[in-house]
Amino acid sequence: MTQSFYWYDFETFGIRSRTDRPAQFAGMRTDMNLEPSPAAGEEAGEVFYAKPSEDYLPSPESCLLTGIVPQLCEERGMPESEFAGRIFERLNVPGTISIGYNTLGFDDEVCRFLFWRNFLDPYSHGWKDGCSRWDLFPLVCAVWALRGDGIRWPLWEELDPERFPQAAVRKGVCMKLECLTEANGITHGQAHEALSDVEATIGLARLIREKEPKLWDWALANRSKEQVRAALEKGPVVWVSPKIGVARGCTMLGGMLYANGNDVLMWDLREDPSVLRTLSREEIIERITTPQSKLPEGVTRLPVRKMKINASPFVCGALGVLSPDRAARYGIDRAAAVERYQALLEVRPLVEGILAECMEHGGGLEPVDVDAALYDGGFT
Incomplete structure (x- = not known):
């Protein structure tokens, strides 16, 4: 099966990926060497507009940012069902790797809920017929x-x-x-x-x-959740993510503390996980789920971060990918981290039930509109 990249981006009428509506979509297919290679029925660079729904109010701030107003979409756009269908066709061409810049942080969920609202499979572009997702x-x-x-x-x-x-x-x-x-002299017409x-x-x-x-x-070959899970199960990993913070090089040597489906709680091995033995159930839950700004003075959050293994995180089990000089710059002691991983394995069974509660924290929300109910068990 021939693989290809389909690069895409949405401009939306708001910042809520589940409920705000797309205004504009653009896409371009390339081969694996990043040269334009449109499939049958596609153009080298495509732009579609969606007609605004009459029961939805766009965000004025989003219109100011993008310059796209509802009147323009009404003039140039197509009904959302047709808009969704065109995008669905492109992302589901066999062998397609759908990709963009922070697409798995926003645009992919816009896709899912767009497909959901229009009775299309919201997940097939991630697995069916050799299709998959990636994020640059x-x-x-x-x-x-x-x-x-x-x-x-x-x-x-x-x-x-x-x-x-x-x-x-x-x-x-x-x-x-x-x-x-x-900064790098790359053509970028209009952000x-x-x-x-x-x-x-x-x-x-x-x-x-x-x-x-x-x-x-390496990143292309190891982007799937199966490969990420396998790396986490083998031992400590290098995980690079902006959520770790620029001051720490966006990098941690981490170990899997708890897993539930595609959600994994990671322990930053800069810190000793044995502290979990000394804390009560309430203290653990508070120090994982509460923002630092809302914790009592002198109390810090535990070094636990959530990873979505189906969002192409950069996770590498070969710790040598982090050079000694960069490890030192980011405050990481590799030898100490490996020792702390053994302590993590010992404490993990003791806190499993507590961590399951942490993963459920924030649940029990009120019922949502059916348009946004993709993750609520489907139509009932």
Whole structure:
């Protein structure tokens, strides 16, 4: 079966991926060498608009950000059922790897709920007929954290606060797509215009593939949840994720503390997991589920983070991928981490029931509209 990438991006009328509606979609298929290769019935670069639903109110802030207003979508768009069908066809071409920049953090869920509302299989593009999903964003973070000397990395301190208001309060590397492309001379017509973002993402992917070919090939080959789970079950892993924080290199040597389906609680082996033996059930739950800002003075969160193994996290069981100098820079002692992993294995059975409660924390929400009920057991 011939594999291909289908690069895509949504512009939406809001930031809630489950309930806000898509305004614009753009996509481009490439071969595995990242050269344009449209399938039958496709164009080299495609843009679709969706007519706004009459029972939905777009976010004014989103319209200002993207420049896409409901009147434009009404003029150029198609009914949502047709819009969904066209996207579904493209992501379900056999052998398609659907991919974008932070797509598994937002756009893929927009897809799922779009398909759900229009009676299409919301999951088939992730498994059926050789189809699968990937996300360039975790790989970009990993390239910066582990390698990346041939790529220019913009810093928040160097950005214009008038253009990027977050630059007034943030420090360190900036992973915004438009900043990365500008720093590296990659054409990016207009940020927050879907086709421009797609073309820029492909350009960034080409740069990474050129500068770090081994890392590119490894990440592509090890993106599935089955491979991530296998690595976690074997021992400690290098996990690179922006949620770990730039100050720590977005990197941890971590061990699996608890798993429930695609959700895994990871322990950061910078810290000794034996502390769990000294805490009560209530203390463990509080220090995992409560934001730091809401904890009592002098109490810190436990070094536990949730990983979605079906979201192509960058997880590597070969600890040597993290060089000694970068480990030292990020405050990681590899020898100590390996020892702490043995302590983690010993304490894990003792807290399994408590951790199951942590995973359920926040459940029991009120019933939602059927349009957003994909994860609630289907139609009843």
